Amino acid sequence: MNEDDTSGERERARSGPDKKSGKGRPRRPAEPGGGLLMGRPFGVPVYVAPSWFVVAALITWVFGGQLDRVLPELGGARYLVSLFFAVAFYASVLVHELAHTVAALRFKLPVRRIQLQFFGGVSEIEKETETPGREFWLAFVGPLLSLALAGVFYLGMYAVEPGTVPGVLLAGLMISNLIVAAFNLLPGLPLDGGRMLRAVVWKITGRPMAGTVAAAWVGRALAVAVLVGLPLLTHTGALGNSTEDIGGVETVTDALLAAILAAIIWTGAGNSLRMARLREHLPELAARALTRRAVPVEADTPLSEALRRANEAGARALVVVDGQGDPTALVREAAIVGVPEHRRPWVAVGGLAQDLTEGMKVAAELAGEALLDTLRATPATEYLVVEESGEIYGVLSAADVERAFVAAMARPGS
Secondary structure, three states: OEEEEOHHHHHHHHHOOOOOEOOOEOOOOOOOOOOEEEEOHHHOOEEEOHHHHHHHHHHHHHHHHHHHHHOHHHHHHHHHHHHHHHHHHHHHHHHHHHHHHHHHHHOOOOEEEEEEEOOEEEEEEOOOOOOHHHHHHHHHHHHHHHHHHHHHHHHHHOOOOOOOHHHHHHHHHHHHHHHHHHHHOOOOOOEHHHHHHHHHHHHHHOOHHHHHHHHHHHHHHHHHHHHHHHHHHHHHOOOOOOHHHOOHHHHHHHHHHHHHHHHHHHHHHHHHHHHHHHHHHHHHOEHHHHOEOEEEEEOOOEHHHHHHHHHHHOOOEEEEEOOOOOEEEEEOHHHHHOOOHHHHHHOEHHHHEEEOOHHHEEEOOOEHHHHHHHHHHOOOOEEEEEOOOOOEEEEEEHHHHHHHHHHHHHOOOO
16 A cells, blocks of 8 residues: 655654753754665655565565466475565555655655555655645656556566566566556545545635545545455455355455555544644644743842742743843743742742753744744754844743644644
8 A cells, every 4th residue: 555644744743842851952853764774766765664574475475376376387486586576566666656755856845754664655745735736646646657667567568478487477567556556546545546536625625624524534434445345355256266265264364454454544544634633723833822921031130039020020931131131041941840939039040041042042923834843943841932123022832832732633623
């Protein structure tokens, strides 16, 4: 199975804005792992997940059994041929994903990575397309390349003798690419056909959320159809297999395969709905709306005096300034809470402050994804929010952003 994923939003949904660990030292951004790194075509890392090796072994075993019936003279060498088929098949899947990647890069959409895994590949595109037309073509190029590969393998069959190893391999690759293309064209998320359906509904209604809802529910219906229909089709021989060859093991295997596929499709459709709801409410995360009013204090000011000034001004944060009034540090809220009230007259705010870095200054006009990207680039507990002129607007707490983030995720879509 092949699908595209906006991993940037998914990553944020999992963890929210990053915070500092230790004594104010930012964590290093995690590398986009996910298995064995195979290369960086077009600058995008390609990983092979450990689950791929399980599938490669399964394909080798199943295709080897088919080769034994078609080319019995191969003997044990049939498994080497089958292994080559498994690698060639996933190379075709990689071409499918590279088609999505090239299209995304052409539309100026960053691609985090490509991962080959259990049921195909995933191109992790970090942002959404801006128009339904681009969304449609970004989804369509993958199945289109799979169809093109099927055509290439079909033409290649004319150049070799039928009933030979090259002929069987080319026939298998042609059929497998046709299956990949057909499966991905099914009109339900998270499949490419689901993204195409989303684009069509988006174009008609003018609302991307409406397209996501429609495609996600079709995806859930597809999951149910796969769960019930795949074992039924196999058991009745509708897929061309002989019902006499169907035994208990085959029935259980088909049911297990159908359950795994259905679970992947159902989960992907649900995740698409959740991410679409988040993106719809993401603009509500505005730095100006979430910022706490702050009062400037000098480093040697006693904490009790600084808090008194803050209470009189109705402020909830403290900014340490130098003699010229320029901000130099932020007083951490957690540090204030940790000082007992009877000691506050004897503790200077400078001892509780965290030095300001350039990355800890946030423009008051930032909102949505741009705000989250800025906070993730420099993890901290508090940020200084400034106007375009450089004037202090207030202090933004990462905890406040995270609470607003979680609330946006929980709020139902409109």
